[in-house]
Amino acid sequence: MNPTRKRRMTLVLLILGAVGVAAALTVYALQQNMNYLLTPSQVLAGQGAGYKTFRLGGMVKTGSVRRDAHSLTVDFTVTDGDHDLPVEYTGILPDLFRENQAVIATGHMDGARFVATEVLAKHDENYMPKELAAAMAKAHAKHHVGTPDPGPGTRQESAPAPSP
Amino acid sequence: MIPELGQLALILALLLALAQCALPLLGAWRGNAALMAVARPAAAGQAVFVALAFSVLAYAFLGFDFSVAYVADNANLALPWYYRFVAVWGAHEGSLLLWILILNFWTVAFAARSRHLPEPFAARALGVLGFVSVGFLLFILLTSNPFTRLLPMPADGADLNPLLQDPGMISHPPMLYMGYVGFSIAFAMAIAGLLGGELDNAWVRWSRPWTNVAWGFLTLGIVIGSWWAYAELGWGGWWFWDPVENASFMPWLVGAALIHAQAVTEKRGTLRAWTLLLAIFAFALSLLGTFLVRSGVLTSVHAFASDPRRGIFILGFLTAVVGGSLLIYALRAPKVAAGKAFATLSRETLILIANLMLVASAAMVLLGTLYPLIGEALNLGRISVGPPYFGFLFMLLMAPALFLLPFGPFARWGRADAGELARVLRIAAIAAVALGGTLGFLAWRGAHEFRALLGWVAAVWVLAGVIAYARKRWREAPAGRRYPAELLGMLLAHAGIGVFVAGALLTTALSVERDVRLAPGESVRVGGFDFRYDGVREVKGPNWLAQQGTVSVFDHGRPVTVLHPQKRTYERGQVQTEAAIRPGAVRDLYVALGEPLGDGGAWALRVYDKPFVRWIWAGGLLMMVGGFVAAADRRFRAKRAPQPAPAAATPAPVPAESAA
8 A cells, every 4th residue: 555545544444433433422422311201101101111211291280289388399290181190399390380281390200209300381371392292192182181282482491400 | 554565575575586596697607797787786675675574564563563463472562662673573473584684684795795706706696695585585475474464453462472571682583693694695605606616715715704704693692592591591501402502503513613614725725625515504504493493393492383384394495405505516516626735733634623523513413403303203202312412422522622722823734843733732731730720729629520620721721822822923923913803813712712611611510509498587508608588579560560589698797789589470471580690700699589488478599609600601702703803804805806817816915824
């Protein structure tokens, strides 16, 4: 091989190596940070078992929100019409967290309870995240749990838990 | 009657845009000067009609014309006039109108400042801009008409989303769009060059100031957006890796790469094909950003209404623009001549590495942003990608670029002097370890603050490189020629990176965030300050009623400030948190109201200590100023010699060694 070719060869190998490392790191980072959205029915069917954290979507059951008297801990129940799941969250809920409204909570299962680290609520009476609306379409067909149509001029807001 | 006038103006603008697109391109192809001459008047006329349509919509808002559906959806009688004006771009239809208005602004600016360019080249570039304009005007007229009537006319309108009733709304969207749309000029010039086969370095020199200015505006738009989210979303974060933030960040990254690649191409003639490709991608990502925000395919803080027709139209247009330009590129790029060769150790190589890192970051962000769509298409379930993915990979990818940054200006074109680079390495390393280490050690409060130490070291590393180069110029260049605008802009922007890195890493490492329950009279200690909660009372604004808290802050008993966070309820019942912030050069004190807890007047409060958070935006502003200053360089303004002497017209006073 002449020197020019040799240099090009080294360069190509270096680039290939870099691309390989980058691809591996990307795949790793993606796998670590993928969150699946599940409904209570799916969780109770055991679909959440494989994940460290996932997102739980559904409606906040009417009359289920209870605040602890001395701390920021709040308990509520998320339902998709078929099944209920109790949720525990410590922190400040978003402004439009309401009963019988859509909510998406990120967190993990602790026994039979879902412990949320972040709670997202919609920002308008008529708005529901598209993915949640789709996930709940089946439940909605069977029961009337109030899945409103997405409306204009809406946004979501979120309340992350305080870092320790 | 008047809103129909707006509609008519848009239709006339579309006809002029068609003329601006088709005729000059035809003229340039056929060598017909008369057809080419249509470009400028058509662009000017189009701008007049678009401005008219925009004024009509603004007039409808200011005059409470609720017979226009868009006005009725986004304004009401209680909304103050300035927010009624801002509501023009508060939702989908109006913000597209703003997009087109800004495109017309850029087009007219280019038309006015391109008279020294060869006529076919300018005509082709204006034709390409006309094509973009046709696409967006069609989009507005077919799917998103802001002048649609609402019958019967309601007595009062809905409300502008309370989150948007903020001074940030006045400047954030226009500045962001100035950046997005500004990349259309570099894009149009690249395509014009490809179409005409004028692939010398000339088009790059003409397009450089446009790229710099567009990038400066985009930087400003992102900075304002970040500050706004921090102040308004009520929980003190400055960047969320939200899909819509990513949508503005991707063109920013590619734009930064483009600025550097253009410098190489202009000065050395190398990387020509790469520069063309970046110009195409910067604008393609701007269009993709518009698609992501406006189609509602991704759930985000900005998730507005989703209408599949709109998404499909933009996607089709995006495909036409990107596919078409890449086709032209594929046909013409092989004819691009190679430039001067360069050694492994040279400024070209350093810039190329930085370019690769920036583009790789943009690709990484793109993958993470679109992954939920990919997952849905492949039936992998409903997935979202968490912020740590972006944060981790971005730091990893940017670390080499930061490490190499001090060497860039010192490295010579073609072949760098290894000895000089070694000296720079010594200076920067000593400064970073000594000064950065000391500062980091002083702030040390535990092993988890490793990132704060890293922040100081990285910031000093970058700044030492910038200062060392500024000093070298001071000593070696003749007086008056020490800091030409282009070089000064480079120094400012690079210093901005140093300041930004310090801010980002220090804030992340040192912030203290507490959510607490406080009864009136109770205190909480956060970050060495005592926050005493003194209760809430009711206050009234123009169109809202608020619970306003009073929080007194003490530093070891000495009063520092009194903060008044609010929980507002707007007329239509929307609730909005207004955080209270005591800004400072080295720390922000931040309090937001959560919710009332029980009868005793107790509330949930967010109490934050945010050290160095302003450095993030200060760094961003420095980068913006750098972009603007570099664009003002005399070389870019120099008029070319009379036609036609394409390559010979390199005006004399080129600074000996100027920025990349």
